[in-house]
Amino acid sequence: MTFPFPMADPAAHVLILDDDADVAYAARLLLRRHADRVSVLSHPRELARQLEGEAGVPDVLLLDFNFTRGRTDGAEGLQVLAQLQALPLPPAVIAMTAYADVALAVEAMKRGACDFITKPWDNARLAAAVDGALARRRPAPAATPVQPAGDTMDGACAALMGDSPAMRELRAFIASVGPTQANVMVLGENGVGKELVARAIHAASRRAGRQFLAVDMGSLPEAMLESELFGHRRGAFTDARGDREGRFQAASGGTMLLDEIGNLALGAQAKLLTALERREVTPLGADRPQAIDVRIVSATNLDERLLYDAQVFRPDLLFRLNTIVIRVPPLRARRADIALLLAHYLDHYACQYQRPRMALAPGAAEALHAHDWPGNVRALRHACERAVILAQADAYRLEDFGLFAPAAAVPAAVPPPTAGALTLDALERDAVGAALAQVQGNISHAARVLGVSRAALYRKLEKHGL
Known part of the structure; x- marks a missing residue:
């Protein structure tokens, strides 16, 4: 049976290197569905034994950048990053820090990190970063014979459950649009399954045997957009020690989902537009463009009216992306x-x-x-x-x-509480449960409602078995 959420990569190993046990626990809890093995280390000195032991080099490393109390400059993380880059096959490194410093983010990515996460993180953002890092480490699949669209639709829409008229219409629309090469824009509220729709379009297309790559556009720092999307050459900037392909090259022959496209800054929109118009990208430091062969599916929860506001979204980019518009109905x-x-x-x-x-x-x-x-x-x-x-x-x-x-x-008459019902533990458990219910299970929002940190809330969830 196909389930409409990410399942663990059967061969993937994700390592979390963070001295905060609560942060490490939260990350491990989140990522266990995205990798077969998720392990934790608390200090860089433990890393050498890990790399030399049976576990070997992980596929993805979530790296904290400060381990000494009072340090906020990220120098310790940058040192670990340099050591990892010296390995014959270094892991994909996602930098993590509690200090949202753009300069440090740029420096980490120049030195080889593939992504950057600030703490407290958004769960979807962290999961997408890990999925993207794993996808780029997998070898590009060999070309497969083209299948007729009708043979792929059962699998393509298996995750889009529902027998309502709205869902039957959505699946029929995907069956019609999937086999074409048209760019598609998927609109809908948070949680409706926009990525599932994008994956179904890919599975119903002639590109089904090639890569599907989702990119969270709203989280890419504008300063690093070209390097992330288009790649770079060795020596393109300080500490660019090797060539690195961008997301467009990684998705070559397949489909790329530009998720949260509505959050992309106007300056970054112009760079993306140029690549889509010319169907080519020029990696940083290269003197020749590279042709790209990628089908674009974009998605946003932005109010559709705002997409037509030139102060929010470029009209010329919008018309490149919304050849076909799919509106996913709310539940x-x-x-x-x-x-x-x-x-x-x-x-x-x-x-x-x-x-x-x-x-x-x-x-x-x-x-x-x-x-x-x-x-x-x-x-x-x-x-x-x-x-x-x-x-x-x-x-x-x-x-x-x-x-x-x-x-x-x-009932108007509520019986008095039984003995022991007003213990602090019981009241705390009820308060945590009520906060989670109020915000539909969003940990960050629940922490704000309760006036505690995310780490403290995770401790309380574990304590009360919630």
Whole structure:
């Protein structure tokens, strides 16, 4: 069965080098679905033993840049980065620091880092960075015979579950658009599955046997945009010790998803437009352009009206990207699919966590169906995982999903709390659960609601088993 979220790369090893145990735990928890093996080290002196041992060189290294209390200059991380670059086959390094310093980001990437993450990070941004780093380390697949589009559609849309008219229309649209070479712009709210749509378009295309590469455009520093997208040559800038291909070259022959395109700065939009118009890129330090053969799918949650505001988005770039526009409906607009999605995710997580399969308690199904799901399918998926983990009864109750009945449904006379119900631990657990429910499971937002750091919130989640 195909599940509409990333599954672990069966051969990938991700290493986290960070002296903050809470940060390392959070990263490991997030990335275990993106790699077969995720390991943790707390200090650079442990790295040499790791590299020389059976574990060897990881595919991707998440590298903290400060290990000594009081240090904020990133010199320790840069030293580790230099040592790694001297290896015959260095890992892809994603730099991490709590100090959002653009100069340090540029310096790290000039010295060989493939990406840069500031702490606290956005989970989707970190996962995308790791997926992109892993994708670029895989060898380019050999060309495969072209398949008729009809033979690929079952697999292409397997992840786009739902039997509502809106979803049937979406799958039919993908079946029609996929086999063409037209650029596609995917619009929709957070959590509706825009990347799933992009992957389905790729799988239904004549490029299905080649690379699909997703790039988070909003997170690329403008100063590094050309190096990231177009690549660079040895000596193009200080410490550019070797040639490095860009994202366009890495996706050659395949499809590239320009995710969060609406967040791209106007200056960066001009550079992207030039590459798309000429169908060629010139790596930094090179004197000749390279032809590119990439199908472009772009995605954004930006209000469509803002896309036509020239102060926000270049009209000439928009017309290059939106040959075909696909608007993915929010979950509240296809409520008929909620029951199917609930059954799918509850069954999946029951298998994953080895819990018994259970039915929904009376009234829960109706309440879940009526809920607006502002986080869309992603929020529903997280709610199902929470319910499977927390359920204590013989059926899933509404509160297991982090949702609660309206206040009007609560009896006016509430019995006094039983002895021990007002312990600090119990109150803390309830407060954390309520905060997570309020923000649809977003850790960063929940931490802000509670007035604690992300690291402190992760400790509380582990403490209370949430």
